[in-house]
Amino acid sequence: MLRTHNCGELKSSDINKMVTLAGWVQKKRDKGFIIWVDIRDRYGITQLIFDEKRSTKKLYDKAKNLSREDVVQVSGKVIERESKNIDIQTGRVELLVEKLNILNKSEIPPFTIEDNTDGGEELRMEYRYLDIRRAEIRENLIFRHDVTMKVRNYLSKKGFIDIETPYLIKSTPEGARDFIVPSRMNQGEFYALPQSPQTFKQLLMVGGIDRYFQIVKCFRDEDLRADRQPEFTQIDCEMSFVNQDDVLNEFEGLISHLLLKLKNIKLNNFPRMTYDEAMKNYGSDKPDIRFEMKFGDLTSISKGKGFNVFDSEESIIGFSIKNGNSISRKDIDGWTNWVKQPQIGAKGLVWVRYNDNKTLKSSVDKFYSHDELIDWVKITHAEPGDLIFILSGDYKKTLKQLGDLRLAIAEKLSLRDPNIFAPLWVTDFPLLEWDNELKRFHAMHHPFTSPKEEDIELLKTAPEKVKANAYDLVLNGNEIGGGSIRIHNSNLQKQIFNLLGFTDKEARKQFGFLMGAFKYGAPPHGGIAFGLDRLVAILGGKETIRDFIAFPKNNSGRDVMIDSPSSIIKPQLDELGLSIVKK
């Protein structure tokens, strides 16, 4: 090793020891007759001292010429520091350097390697290797490592086997868009990169593996919304001989374990809520339940009172904001404009102030009596000092709009405390979703999800009403995991494929291997997959997954550091039997 110690470990008990350190020049303070240099590595910062009296002239001059991010190796004696910094481990000592070896000079970096860097997002992405030197990003990556190690050891102890599934698989046009990989040995044919190891983990269950997990990269060629990546990482799990409760209980254990070990937080319970309840109460299938603001349906009691806006609409729904009465009239107008923006699309916002003295003031005082408004108060669980917001319109749209409003207000009022962790299972998702454009059903989860036993008959008569054995784990309003009990019967699987518009031939071509496998003794099985990038970010108390990925891509799917994707040379295309279509 080019060092005897790292830059984070020297302390008082090391005084008088001769040591060698290596690291980067963090900063230099030159007092004219004395030079202090902080050197940094992953483990910490140690102060070096050079002075005109104790250092040779040659050494002193060499130190004088050091600049930020130079890589140095220094040897010398550990001495007590005059002005101590008790905030850091190494703050009581410094190194009186006797030998300075410049291992690599650095040019002036394009931004400062500091907690509060002067580098903008784009510049830091281009020089990601420098951004990683900053404590924040480095600690994020180490935290991610901690999370994955804890996940692996927990699952392994619970009998889950880590099995690698292939990356070069088969393209299936169902669902999101695949990245494809041309085959050279089989020209005109293509592999696809997996969107998830779904079918393979099911085959492992057919193969009797009983419990499987994998932390695995997955790929989706989608137009990227903010904070999505074309390649992302899943904690992928599957179990045999289980029902839905077994899966939920098992993975409550995992998430509780992570929170306890990583954040010292003991989670007492994982509430469960059906999809219908979640939509009805929070206007979202991933409600953030760190705060209340549960919806109240005012439709039946608010129509026919002469307020035209409400009378003509399908639904009238509202919620109360705790202590919301302190929100000014100007801010209420702001929220009114907010709900009217095209991304939200409401026509207007009705409000009711429930004053501390129990009087009421609303934007619809003309149409509703005190007693009528008191009914609203009851249904929205408002208390004196609260403010009620109400939207009206098409049932589903109104729920969605109100759900968005609820989150935006909570964000504004700082109700989304990143140090509080509120998990929630959302269960009983609909099996199918009607696609109005394509005039056919989509699988809401995926085509391998089993319908509820009691709903199987409905598949023939009212498929849209069929509920699935599907569940999402929501943490602080983010879907961090989702899964289902799978179909293990080849006839039922065929029936679902048909409902999804597959001809028998298409189903056989794409999933024949799976339907074949189900004929040879497939066990009942189910599982779950967690989005690791998001999970780590939330556990780390942050919002942006990019900060927890070593080398992320930008919103155009581009790695600006290595400049990829990029053109390739013609012989490469020729070998694959492909040509680029001129536009």
Add this chain to the structure above:
Amino acid sequence: MLRTHNCGELKSSDINKMVTLAGWVQKKRDKGFIIWVDIRDRYGITQLIFDEKRSTKKLYDKAKNLSREDVVQVSGKVIERESKNIDIQTGRVELLVEKLNILNKSEIPPFTIEDNTDGGEELRMEYRYLDIRRAEIRENLIFRHDVTMKVRNYLSKKGFIDIETPYLIKSTPEGARDFIVPSRMNQGEFYALPQSPQTFKQLLMVGGIDRYFQIVKCFRDEDLRADRQPEFTQIDCEMSFVNQDDVLNEFEGLISHLLLKLKNIKLNNFPRMTYDEAMKNYGSDKPDIRFEMKFGDLTSISKGKGFNVFDSEESIIGFSIKNGNSISRKDIDGWTNWVKQPQIGAKGLVWVRYNDNKTLKSSVDKFYSHDELIDWVKITHAEPGDLIFILSGDYKKTLKQLGDLRLAIAEKLSLRDPNIFAPLWVTDFPLLEWDNELKRFHAMHHPFTSPKEEDIELLKTAPEKVKANAYDLVLNGNEIGGGSIRIHNSNLQKQIFNLLGFTDKEARKQFGFLMGAFKYGAPPHGGIAFGLDRLVAILGGKETIRDFIAFPKNNSGRDVMIDSPSSIIKPQLDELGLSIVKK
């Protein structure tokens, strides 16, 4: 859970307990009035009993109709078995079934799910999910899991951070052929799948991560030799502020740990040998040193004795086979034919028998005296009872041929004991390899490998003589890992790219980000990567990596189970702006 216990855990102390099991029907023995059924899961086998007296007729008839690989759930009472099988954990008890629930009927499987299956390789690949049910494959996969968990925990404890590097990277025509991935969002541009995370792990070192590891899939689009896979897994590691010895010592620790924990074998030492020594002594850069047969160079003492074959050749080299005198004349002729086969390409084989009574008999008695042959005996370290084999020809070719012969003989004589583990570091590889076809140098390891400090001057005058800080870890004649100390100086990196025939522009286009990174304080660093598939197979005492991969591809890079690669639909190609060139 659909079971209270698994099929591998019931024992005498469970007698009289009411339990529920679930699993696959392994076999059924129907004695007319009593039926025994073995059911199997990942954990073991438990015997069920149905009999005419104690079972209802309905239950008994249901059991009668069970067939192999049906998935069942059974409840009943654990009872003592009359004829015990003490070889297995569950062999003292059986389950008197009271309730039998057939969870999924199975068709007759295409081959038997037994240790000695009747299924051929191809059939088992097509129905891999059934092959995985066999104990051998299942235990291989669990063993692989054990290996990776131990690797991760060991490295993590040693301060290595598991960091995921991207899979959608940039194509670099140097080295092996890339798999490419067309970009839809950037039409006409392509990602490539990584052949290794080499440049990214180096950037992590530039980023100050200090110690990195990852167990990661890598991809090479090569014509597949036997037992190679287009996607394979590496244990990829990198460290900063190290020299070659530090890396070697660190990873001796890892391999020793694995052998101790997995095989209870304590490795006492990891001999080190330079590439030149390995070639000279064993005709291979990955010698199997579980047995001796070290080469002796007979060139100087064997020429000019009238034996034309030798006189005209550059080199005469031989080795002795311990107790080889028992090899018959017929078998010697067999070996003579063996070395003459085109894949080996020797012209003939000279042999000397060193008899127990110290007399000598050789195929060249006409040309060499007893004393001359005794010199051969000394140089090849032969002892009475040994047989000496000698080849002659071009120096390098002869070494290679003799190396192949040495291995083939060891195989034949069962000297390659899979229960003995003999690691060996091969070091000081040449930096460059001359490519006679392209008339230019190739990097023997990769273009980022640092030359030996003392050889840097030779880069200008005699590049072919430059040795690299590169090393391979060989285990039982297999290269299980390889690495190097890397270049961390941008000028030296540029010089190497130039030597490898890159123009400055090409180097910048492909590796500009790396050379750029080296300008901002790159630390000295080095690392290693282990081939996990091979490592696991060798630790498992087997030769075939395919048996340790859940879903391997065949020699045409095809997954015959899912039938991939396959054609894709035209809209997918259109979206990518690609067309297939008609042949």
